[in-house]
Amino acid sequence: MSQSAPIIPGPDPADLIACPRCDALYRVSEPARGERAVCARCHTVLIAPRRGAGLQLIAVALTVVILVISATIFPFLTIRVGNAWHSSSILGAALSFHGGPFVFLALAVAALIVFVPVLRALLMLYVLIPLVWDRPPATGARRAFRLSEDLRPWSMAEVFAIGCAVALVKVADLADVDFGPAFWMFAVLVVLVVAQDTFMCRYSVWKSLER
Amino acid sequence: MEITGTVTTARAAGLIACRRCTTVWPAGTATCGRCGHAIASRDQLSLQKVWAWWIVGVVCYVPANVLPMLQTRTLGMVENNTIIGGAAQLADHGNWGVAIVILVASVMIPIGKFAVIAALAISVRHGSGMSQLRRQHLFELVEYIGRWSMIDVFVVALLSSLVQLGALAAVAPGPASLYFAMSVVFTMLSAQSFDSRMIWDPDTIVSRADRLRRLPGQPG
Known part of the structure; x- marks a missing residue:
């Protein structure tokens, strides 16, 4: 499967993240402090930075x-x-x-x-x-x-x-x-x-x- | 804040995601370059591992219920209690509340965990009437509850170390405590082996895809 799948040209994987629970792929946009980034599909919290x-x-x-x-x-x-x-x-x-x-x-x-x-x-x-x-x-x-x-x-x-x-x-x-x-x-x-x-x-x- | 965008999976994009630190890597990468975790698009052995741990867990759960969990010596009398026997005795003494708590924690929850893990593993291959999100929640619930089953073992440990009043009363752990602990650990390992991304992969469900092909008018 992984061999036949096309690799999307262009985007650098470095600014992509995938939900560990459901594999949904996202381009990282870091939430403001105190806010959370949640997977749109399975609602897993992906990023939740907090000040201090x-x-x-x-x-x-x-x-x-x-x-x-x-x-x-x-x-x-x-x-x-x-x-x-x-x-x-x-x-x-x-x-x-x-x-x-x-x-x-x-x-x-x-x-x-x-x-x-x-x-x-x-x-x-x-x-x-x-x-x-x-x-x-x-x-x-x-x-x-x-x-x-x-x-x-x-x-x-x-x-x-x-x-x-x-x-x-x-x-x-x-x-x-x-x-x-x-x-x-x-x-x-x-x-x-x-x-x-x-x-x-x-x-x-x-x-x-x-x- | 919700990350917006249409849902594409890392696998569909030809990438492999690290389940530990969420970074993605080109197909063919075996180890995550950020955290060093072994990565695979899907853990091919996941279901085998789930079932292997599941079976050992179920096997250990049998002696955990048949053998005595607690041995109580009071004034020369020795009493061996199984989990269910102990609960029945409490109920006999009119202590219904505690009896129900014990039955729920030591019998219903472990059996429920076995049932949910088995159902999830089967649904990956054969499809399920339940929505993916609901199955995901069930999985998270089982993963979360897993550790809490250790309570029984800790209670036995505490009672055995605390109730040591010589001839008056003494409590000792029974062999079931060992099997119960092993059953809890194996069930936790079984749940941990489950690759929840498989819940969201529509193409692994063989029979369901066939069913949809036979009924083209049916909404997916």
């Missing part, structure tokens, strides 16, 4: 790193029934899977809720800091951003947060639950992780990395 997004993303990524590290250190939840009590940390939740094949599940859960979110934040810092301060992109910045994008679906901090809510509903009838500092850190973290993905205009980042 780079700096915001750096701030968010830094906070994510600090919060995840502290949230894993401080106590997360404590359960109490009469005199008996038990505390759990976030890593403790992952490590509750142990023995035999459960080890893989423990590693996977720890990766999904702690390591991947932190790694993505670190990669974003590596990519964005030179760009925002008008320096040439860091070595391997493209690879770093690509990895960060690959990991996006596997960063599940916010899913874990909703899991906490469900678990609390189940436990609430049986016992009293105390929230540790890590719980509140994690709550903030979830908002930030969601913000990280909404602020970012991937088109703008890739374009800046081209320099």
